[in-house]
């Protein structure tokens with residue numbers, strides 16, 4: 001039975017990708033509605049071969065909507081998700097607003113789809129942070145085999161993770177460097193063109209940034225509260241695709257060969273790991289793809305049971321839109337979703 005789907009934030013990076021993913025996967029939708037702020041009224045967005053007129057969120061009646069894919073930032077979600085859920089639509093939210101709420105499941109279908117079975121008390125399901133999603137997809141099968149003790153991650157995150165204005169900033173700064181125009185950072189605290197910035201989000205008293213904190217606590221909530229994780233988030237001048245250098249310490253022995261074989265069988269993972277020039281995946285190849293790519297799997301000889309690896313994925317797809325649509329598919333397949341109408 002088809003479902004009525006609303007996409008909030010449909011003009012944004014993630015919202016547009018959600019519409020593409022819904023169309024590509026032939027999601028069983030009776031109707032798809034594109035919503036954004038009143039600023040976007042009069043504009044339209046693509047949905048497969050069709051074009052949808054963008055409607056304002058504030059005037060939309062959700063009472064006959066089944067699923068709301070929410071991608072308009074934490075403030076909009078804090079205000080609107082409870083109201084939309086009260087109207088009877090199940091909300092799958094991409095922002096950080098609800099992720100650490102005990103009554104809100106935080107789900108990556110390949111890792112913890114079972115969290116959907118424990119009840120969706122608030123009518124809201126949270127999509128994790130983009131860097132967390134690709135990390136836990138790669139960690140889960142290794143954790144099942146050898147029990148992860150500790151993880152050290154450094155990220156190389158693309159500007160699309162910050163939103164469409166950040167992509168414009170990288171483009172205009174790159175151009176400005178070439179034509180020797182003055183260059184003024186607006187979205188990021190320092191110039192991003194031909195540079196790297198070791199800051200993701202705001203600051204915590206601990207010295208970590210909010211993006212780093214999200215990865216640490218979300219990994220524990222999704223995968224295992226006993227995993228110790230520390231990370232450094234770095235923004236790089238890449239348009240799409242987040243990369244991660246991941247060092248893992250296990251309780252039990254695991255060789256690089258065994259890890260490679262386990263990951264080859266793991267859902268959502270593609271191993272590209274040839275020990276030759278170019279025998280690994282970079283963000284340019286991952287952009288537009290669904291997989292979480294794992295490369296450079298090798299022993300860390302400085303600890304008893306240690307491995308290093310390189311993990312890359314499209315942050316707008318598996319890191320956001322695809323994961324949200326996969327959650328909606330899980331709700332349908334597990335018969336959790338009931339029609340609102």
Ligand SMILES: NC(=O)c1ccc[n+]([C@@H]2O[C@H](COP(=O)([O-])OP(=O)(O)OC[C@H]3O[C@@H](n4cnc5c(N)ncnc54)[C@H](OP(=O)(O)O)[C@@H]3O)[C@@H](O)[C@H]2O)c1
Pocket residue numbers: 008009010011012013014015035036037038039040057071072073074076094095096128129130160161162163164165315316319320
């Ligand atoms: N980009 C990623 O890799 C990624 C990954 C995971 C999660 N997320 C999260 O997903 C959300 C969206 O990210 P994004 O990258 O798509 O941002 P974006 O490109 O800046 O788009 C923001 C969207 O939100 C809409 N919006 C803003 N204020 C609104 C309001 N008051 N009412 C209704 N709609 C409003 C915007 O509509 P207008 O065009 O009308 O302003 C636009 O459609 C954020 O919470 C982000 O943290 C992003």
